[in-house]
Amino acid sequence: MMAKVAMITGAAQGIGAEIADHLSKDGYDIAIADLQPQAQKADEVITTVEKNGQKAVFVPVDVTDQASVSKAVAVAAEKLGGFDVMVNNAGIAKVDKFEDIDPKDLELSFRVNVFGVVYGTQAAAKKFKELGVHGKIINASSIAGMRAFPVWATYSATKAAVISLTQAAANELAPAHITVNAYAPGVVGTTGMWDEIDQKMSEINGKPLGQNKQDFVNTIPLGRTVEPNDIANMVSFLASPAADFITGQAYAVDGGGLL
Numbered sequence: 061m062m063a064k065v066a067m068i069t070g071a072a073q074g075i076g077a078e079i080a081d082h083l084s085k086d087g088y089d090i091a092i093a094d095l096q097p098q099a100q101k102a103d104e105v106i107t108t109v110e111k112n113g114q115k116a117v118f119v120p121v122d123v124t125d126q127a128s129v130s131k132a133v134a135v136a137a138e139k140l141g142g143f144d145v146m147v148n149n150a151g152i153a154k155v156d157k158f159e160d161i162d163p164k165d166l167e168l169s170f171r172v173n174v175f176g177v178v179y180g181t182q183a184a185a186k187k188f189k190e191l192g193v194h195g196k197i198i199n200a201s202s203i204a205g206m207r208a209f210p211v212w213a214t215y216s217a218t219k220a221a222v223i224s225l226t227q228a229a230a231n232e233l234a235p236a237h238i239t240v241n242a243y244a245p246g247v248v249g250t251t252g253m254w255d256e257i258d259q260k261m262s263e264i265n266g267k268p269l270g271q272n273k274q275d276f277v278n279t280i281p282l283g284r285t286v287e288p289n290d291i292a293n294m295v296s297f298l299a300s301p302a303a304d305f306i307t308g309q310a311y312a313v314d315g316g317g318l319l
């Protein structure tokens with residue numbers, strides 16, 4: 061029996077890489093979709109997936125480009141022989157005082173975090189329907205999409221948009237038995253985007269590097285950062301048959317603190 065296929069954008073590192081590990085342990089073949097310069101990092105994720113006994117391919121994609129996303133989905137489906145789950149994980153985080161928001165940062169944030177989810181949802185839905193698959197679309201929001209934080213206006217707005225897009229797509233795609241949900245993590249213990257966030261927040265508020273992240277963590281009853289493993293567990297659930305009748309939802313994965 062052919063393995064099911066999952067494509068994860070932004071999977072060359074961080075949360076996306078962890079999701080690739082988990083879904084391959086669930087028996088999925090994985091398309092690791094990321095910007096071309098990330099190909100070498102993606103090789104490490106491919107090794108992980110293959111060690112889990114599943115096939116893996118790197119598919120170059122720029123989620124800000126609709127044609128690039130459509131092509132990436134087609135390549136993934138062709139190379140892996142199917143298409144069952146789309147995880148729109150790629151994202152960037154730009155923080156700044158509201159009065160200082162740079163239009164370039166604002167535009168790029170919406171192109172990656174919001175347009176990327178639109179294009180990924182469109183391409184996945186078309187492929188699912190072409191293959192006659194009851195597919196699953198899982199989007200990366202954030203707790204910052206459920207509640208805006210100071211200096212996080214741009215990022216919060218994009219992640220709130222992801223929740224609305226998730227709900228709207230879920231309603232439209234339900235008749236085709238395609239579910240659409242989102243994960244909304246709190247502070248995740250990855251290095252990637254938090255390095256840039258911490259640097260910028262320290263410039264804004266003068267706190268030492270690391271303190272900004274710790275201040276967030278101090279508000280969390282669980283008292284620790286959310287780990288990529290925690291989020292991958294949520295995605296693994298949303299991709300599983302147990303979630304066949306769950307759609308249009310955004311699940312906070314934040315240790316119960318940041319809402």
Ligand SMILES: NC(=O)c1ccc[n+]([C@@H]2O[C@H](COP(=O)([O-])OP(=O)(O)OC[C@H]3O[C@@H](n4cnc5c(N)ncnc54)[C@H](O)[C@@H]3O)[C@@H](O)[C@H]2O)c1
Nearest residue numbers: 070074075095122123149150151200202245247248252253
């Ligand atoms: N790290 C956190 O604390 C946190 C918390 C909540 C939500 N999230 C969300 O989870 C997702 C993953 O976050 P992460 O911490 O792993 O980030 P990360 O910065 O470590 O990884 C992001 C990945 O996305 C890729 N990417 C960026 N722009 C792209 C584009 N235009 N096309 C294709 N790929 C692109 C990058 O190359 C990178 O591999 C993001 O959507 C982020 O907003 C992260």
Ligand SMILES: CC(=O)[C@H](C)O
Nearest residue numbers: 153202204246247248
């Ligand atoms: C980056 C992010 O979404 C959380 C708030 O850490």
